[in-house]
Amino acid sequence: MLAAQRQAEILAAVRRRGVAKVADLAEALGASEVTIRRDIETLAAEGRVRRVHGGAVLPEGASRELPEELAPAIAQDEAAGPVVGMLVPKSAYYFTGIVEGVRAELARVGGRLLLAVSEYSADREADLVHGLLDAGAAGLLLAPASADPDGGIVTDWATSLPVPTVLVERRAGGAAAASTSWVRSAHEDGAAAAVRHLHALGHERIALFVRGDTPTAFAVRRGWQDAHTELGLPTAMPPIAGADVPGWPQWTPESARALAADLTANGVTALLCHSDEDALALLQSGLADAFPIPGKLSLVAYDDEFSEFTVPPLTAVSPAKRRVGQLAVRTLLEALGALSPQGALGALGDASSMPVVHIDVQPRLVLRDSCSAPL
Template sequence: MRDHVRARHERAVAIAREHGSLSIADLAAQLEVSRVTARRDAELLVSEGRLGRVHGSVVWPGTGRPAPAPAAPAPASPRTRAGTVVGMVVPTMHYSFSETVQGARAVLAERGARLVLGLSGYFADEDRSQIRRLVASGADGLLVTPSWEDGAPGPGEADAVLEAPVPTVLVERWTRTGSPADALDRVRSDSAHGAGSAVHHLAGLGHRHIALALQSSPHARQLKAGFTAALSALGLPPTPAPGFDPGSTGSEAHRYDLALEYLRSCVRDHGVTAALVHSDADAVVLLPRLQAVGIRVPKDLALVVYDDEVSGLSELALTAVAPPRRAVGAAAARLLLDRLDRLDRIEDGGPGHVPRHHVELLPELRVRDSCGGAAARTVTF
C-alpha cells in the first residue's frame, strides 16, 4: 500500500474516533476525496475491525451511533465531487486511442475530475496490473479498453475488469449476451452500422458486387456482420471469400500481398467493382499496388475504407467510414461520472437503483474521391 493511502486510512480512523459516528458523505468531505474512495476505505477498515458500520455510517467501534440524516435532499444536476480521479486503461496511445483519451479527458476536466492513464500494450496480464495499480492509487472509477483480440472476452478474459472494486465502463469493446461482463456499462462505435453504411453507399452508386478486405482487429467481427447484413438487405450477392485468414497472415508485408491478390482476384474473376477495406492505413498501402497491377481506383474498383486516420492524406483521397472516437471517450466519461454521482446520492438516501447502459455511437461516412461519388461531403445513414 502506498504511503499516501495508508496516511488517508489513519486519518479516517482518527476522524471516526473524534466524531464517534459519521456518514460516508461526511467522511469523504473530511478526507477531501470522492465518496467512492471514502466508501472503499471504510469497507477495508471495517473488514480489518478498525471501524464499525451502522445504517450507512462509519462508527468508532462500540459507539453504535448513526450519523444524522442529511439536512437537504441531494441536487438532481451533475455534481461530480472535487478530487474525483478516473483511471483509464487503453492498449496504446497510437491509432485512434489518442482521440478517445482526449475525448474522455475533456469531459473529466469540465466536470472537475482528473484522468490517470494506464497502457496495457495489448497484453491481458497488463490489463489486470494496470487496473490494480490505478485502484490502489485512488481511482474512483475506471474506463477500460481491454486487450481482447476479438473485441469481446474469451473464457476468463473479463475477470480483470469484473474484479475491479470501483465502477467501470468498457470503451470500444462489446460483450456476449448473457455473460457476466454483459452487465457492465459500455460505450462503443457501432462498427457494424458503419460497414452497412459503406455497402449502402456503394450500392447507391450502382455497384452490385462488393468485396470486403479485413485486417485482424477487435472490430473485424462486427464489420463483417454489418457488411453481410447489408448485402442481404439489399439483395446483393455474397462477397467472395478470401483464401486466407486475416488473423494469421504473418508480417505486414505478407498481409498486404495477400490482400492485394484477393482484391485482384475479386475484380478479374468475380466481377467485383467495389470494396470495403479495413483499415484506411492498409488501403493507403494497397492503393498504388492496385494501380501497379492495372486496377484503377475508382474506375475499376471503388474503395471505401473503415477508419479515418490517414484517409485524406492519400494521393487519391479515400472515402472513409469514420468512427466517432473522441465522442466515444466523452460519452464513456460522462456515463462513469453520472454513475459515481448517483452512487453519492444513494449514500444521501436517494433512490437505490442505478440503471446500466449499453451505448453505441454511429460512425459517419465521409465521401472523397476513391468511391467515384460526389466528393467532400458527409453522409448519414
C-alpha cells in the same frame, strides 16, 4: 519562427495525431502553406515524416504518440476531482482520439486520468487494472483487447470489479450485459452503410479486408455480412484478414499485386478496407496500378485518420472517437455520483440507483472521390 522551430512543431503535430494538414499547420504556425510544404519536404528527406496529398503522416512502422498531457505522467497532477483509470489496448492511432475526449471531459470537473496500455496483451490486463485501482482510481474505463465473434468481451474479470466500470468500444455478452454499461461506436452500422452506398452505385461484388480478430474487426465483418443479407448480395469472396497476407502489416508491391489478383479472380468491383491505414498503404504499394480507383475498383476505408490525404481522397467510415470518449467518461462520472444526468457537478456519493446504459454512437460515411459506378 525559425525553420528548425517550425519543423519541430510540425513533427510534434504528426506524432500526436498521426497526420497533419498543410492548411492547419500554416494557420497554427503563422506561416505560408508554401513554407510549410518546404518544411515537410525537409522532414520527409530526413525520413521523419512521409509526404501525402495535403499534408504529412508518420513514416511506415512508426507509432503515433499520445500527447504529453495524455501520458501516464498525468497521474502526477493533484486534481481535486474524481480519479478515473483507463485501460486501452494501444496508445497510438485509434484510441488517441477517445482518450482526448475523456481528458477534455474530465478537465471540466477537475478530474484526473490514470492510463494503462496493454499493447493487445490480454494476459497483462488484469494486473494493469489492479495497478490503476492501487493508484487510487475510483472508477474505470476499460477497452479489453479480446472479444468473441459476436463482439462480447471474453474477460470475466472486467465485469466484476469493485468500482464503477464502463466499457469503451466494447460490450459485454450474455448475462453480464444486464449489469455492465458501455459506450461504443456502432461499427457494424458503419460497415453496413458503406456496403449500402456501394450497392446504390451499382456494385454487387463487394469484398472486405479486416485487420484481424479485434473487437472492431468482428463488428465490421458482421455489418458487412448483414448488409449483404439485407440487400440480397452474393458474397464475392470470404473476408480477407491481415493474417492471410504475407508480410502484413507491411504492404509490399508483391502483396498488393496478390490481393489485386484475388479480387480480379472473384469479379470484385468494390472493396471495404479496415483500416484506412491499410488502404493508404495499399495505394502506396501499387494497388491502383492494377485497379484504377475509382474506375475499375471503388474503395471505401474504415476509419478516417488518413483517408482525406490519399490520392484519390478516400470515401471513409468515420467513427466519432472523441465523442465516444466524452460519453464514456460522463457515464462513469454519473455512476460515481460526480455528475448528474443533466451534466451538473455533484459530490461523490452513492450512485447505486443509476441505471445500466448501453450507448451505440453511429459513425458517419464521409463521401470523397474513391467510389463510382462499376465499369
